[in-house]
Amino acid sequence: MRVLMFGWEFPPHIAGGLGTACYGMTRGLARNGVDVTFIVPHAYGDEDQRFTHVVNASDVEAMYGSTGSGADDILEKMSFIHIDSNMVPYISPEEYESYHEQYVKSGRKTWSTTDAWKQRYTFSGKYGANLMEEVARYAVVAAQVAKDLEGQFDVIHAHDWLTYYAGIAAKRVSGKPLVVHMHATEYDRSGENVNTQVYAIERAGMHAADRVIAVSNLTRNIVINRYGVPAERVVTVHNAVRFAQNCGTTPERGVDDKIVTFLGRITYQKGPDYFVEAAAKVLKRVPGVRFVMAGSGDMMNHVIRRVA
Known part of the structure; x- marks a missing residue:
């Protein structure tokens, strides 16, 4: 079995638990004889590649015309979407204010579909002000990767909403089955005040998928009831735990409490x-x-x- 996997983070450079979960999965799959090619927006070059082959999306040249890429309608949907405030889950408000000031000073503005067709795009791989732009362009690169690796993978696996459009584009190009992994829904992140654009991406990804993996039965129920995904296509696979080696020594406690x-x-x-x-x-x-x-x-x- 050969898997083309799309993620947003991969250790050792991670901002949250998503990269750690992906890393653990690649270890487990490798031990079961599964070959994984892991696509990440921005690779630093020192990722642990003992269990998977990591591809840096920033190094992929996407040679596209105006049609037939597998991501055309995605770009049309995403070209007007631009988040400036609430899609930065891993930095504090103070850090975000500084980040956004630098972004504004750079003179960058929302992008159009015409400048999405450049040969190469350098992803930050972060959760900044141009996150939606990166999500859309990641789909363009995903389609190119699927073309380049034609015949070299059997299934596509995409993690969380950030990579769902990438998974959809790769499926269109290759015709291979798509599995999407729902680690957390927009309802988990925002309660009832969901970001409708993120919700739409989540829903599109899960409805395009041949199978949806939820990390808990609670998440599975949300996927079925809130997103209208048929129950028979949604399975629960709990996250595993890898215990540290040589953890038998009890550290000395500094307090009695x-x-x-x-x-x-x-x-x-x-x-x-x-x-x-x-x-x-x-x-x-x-x-x-x-x-x-x-x-x-x-x-x-x-x-x-x-x-x-």
């Missing part, structure tokens, strides 16, 4: 407010417990105020 830790992005999806509320209830009844939060995110200041 019981310690409860929150480690992750301090953002809606991770439920940091629930952690704080639970801590307050526990501390009213149980002495000698210390709650520690480690991370950053757009809810950082809100959580600090609530703790105070």
